[in-house]
Amino acid sequence: MSSTAGHGASVRIETCGKTFADGTRALEPATLDIARGETLVLLGPSGCGKTTMLRIIAGLELPDAGGRVSFDGNDMTSVPIERRNVGMVFQSYALFPNMSVADNIGYGLKIRGMAREERVSRVAELVALTNISGLENRRVDQLSGGQRQRVALARAVAIRPGILLLDEPLTALDAALRDRLRGELNRLLRALGITTIYVTHDQSEAMELGDRIVVMQKGAIAQIGSPREIYFKPRNRFVAEFIGAANIIEAPIEDGHLVLPGGRQPIGGGAGQAAAVAMIRPETIQVVKEGAAPLSGTIDSVSFIGDRQRMVVRGASDRFLTVDAPNASRAQAGERIGLLIAPEAVRLLPPEN
Ligand SMILES: Nc1ncnc2c1ncn2[C@@H]1O[C@H](COP(=O)(O)OP(=O)(O)OP(=O)(O)O)[C@@H](O)[C@H]1O
Numbered sequence: 001m002s003s004t005a006g007h008g009a010s011v012r013i014e015t016c017g018k019t020f021a022d023g024t025r026a027l028e029p030a031t032l033d034i035a036r037g038e039t040l041v042l043l044g045p046s047g048c049g050k051t052t053m054l055r056i057i058a059g060l061e062l063p064d065a066g067g068r069v070s071f072d073g074n075d076m077t078s079v080p081i082e083r084r085n086v087g088m089v090f091q092s093y094a095l096f097p098n099m100s101v102a103d104n105i106g107y108g109l110k111i112r113g114m115a116r117e118e119r120v121s122r123v124a125e126l127v128a129l130t131n132i133s134g135l136e137n138r139r140v141d142q143l144s145g146g147q148r149q150r151v152a153l154a155r156a157v158a159i160r161p162g163i164l165l166l167d168e169p170l171t172a173l174d175a176a177l178r179d180r181l182r183g184e185l186n187r188l189l190r191a192l193g194i195t196t197i198y199v200t201h202d203q204s205e206a207m208e209l210g211d212r213i214v215v216m217q218k219g220a221i222a223q224i225g226s227p228r229e230i231y232f233k234p235r236n237r238f239v240a241e242f243i244g245a246a247n248i249i250e251a252p253i254e255d256g257h258l259v260l261p262g263g264r265q266p267i268g269g270g271a272g273q274a275a276a277v278a279m280i281r282p283e284t285i286q287v288v289k290e291g292a293a294p295l296s297g298t299i300d301s302v303s304f305i306g307d308r309q310r311m312v313v314r315g316a317s318d319r320f321l322t323v324d325a326p327n328a329s330r331a332q333a334g335e336r337i338g339l340l341i342a343p344e345a346v347r348l349l350p351p352e353n
Pocket of ligand 1: 053
């Protein structure tokens with residue numbers, strides 16, 4: 001491994017809440033452990049408290065009384081940011097516009113007093129790692145958005161931080177570039193082994209980058225889990241609907257079946273429950289001939305989305321289901337179809353209050 005490989009620190013935040021001076025309750029007391037080298041994504045809609053949590057970890061914000069932040073078991077709660085050994089990248093690039101790329105990347109090393117020769121070799125290594133070779137002598141204001149974000153990332157990791165904090169670093173970029181940089185970032189984070197906390201409101205970014213995802217809702221943690229757990233086993237309706245597309249169905253339960261107007265759908269659980277709120281992912285529903293499955297419906301609309309086609313199917317009592325199907329044969333609006341759903345694809349959610 002290259003000499004840039006870092007040694008991530010573990011992070012623990014304990015009962016960290018945040019109430020701002022104006023009374024805004026941005027964060028309910030939260031407890032969270034982040035393993036050394038892990039990439040943890042904080043995901044949620046605007047205003048749910050993601051940035052506040054990140055700023056508490058960075059040392060830019062103090063938690064309310066009773067909160068504690070520790071790195072590798074050492075209490076950091078009142079240690080200032082410059083002594084926490086964290087690297088940060090934000091949505092807007094906080095680079096020095098009239099300095100060269102190389103000087104920007106080496107800035108933190110210089111103020112730490114690193115010798116010139118060592119600095120030059122570290123910068124060269126980072127330039128290669130972040131795919132910006134050839135741009136070393138350009139001024140930052142002569143770079144594209146994607147190039148600037150690569151420089152910002154190289155600068156943040158140059159100091160070999162134990163923890164890397166990223167706040168929507170790709171949000172300002174266009175979609176194609178965002179996808180590419182996301183892949184590069186993934187590779188870089190794995191190569192460096194730095195503990196990373198990544199804030200985003202974009203669920204596909206969260207899925208691709210996170211070892212674990214923390215879904216936040218109104219200042220509280222709604223669920224923590226691997227991307228698979230969050231996707232297939234959401235704890236509540238908010239999580240189910242925030243990540244991916246979800247059909248949410250409320251129906252009575254009878255003998256291990258959801259009783260729907262168009263038929264009886266077998267389910268895995270629900271013993272002792274009279275009714276359920278169930279979630280079914282669109283791609284787990286298989287389109288078959290009418291009559292070949294307990295449920296049936298009429299295709300209301302079809303949209304082609306490249307790798308698959310998405311249909312809205314109208315069942316009895318005008319209930320609608322979203323179904324994602326392979327795109328080989330073209331579905332037609334108005335067609336009658338059967339819908340085959342494996343019992344284990346039906347996820348029961350807690351009843352709504
Ligand atoms: N300095 C502050 N004073 C008062 N309220 C604040 C302050 N900073 C943030 N807030 C409020 O705290 C809540 C959480 O903000 P935060 O920035 O953590 O959300 P977020 O999930 O990161 O949202 P976004 O994705 O929009 O940045 C919001 O209601 C916000 O308006």
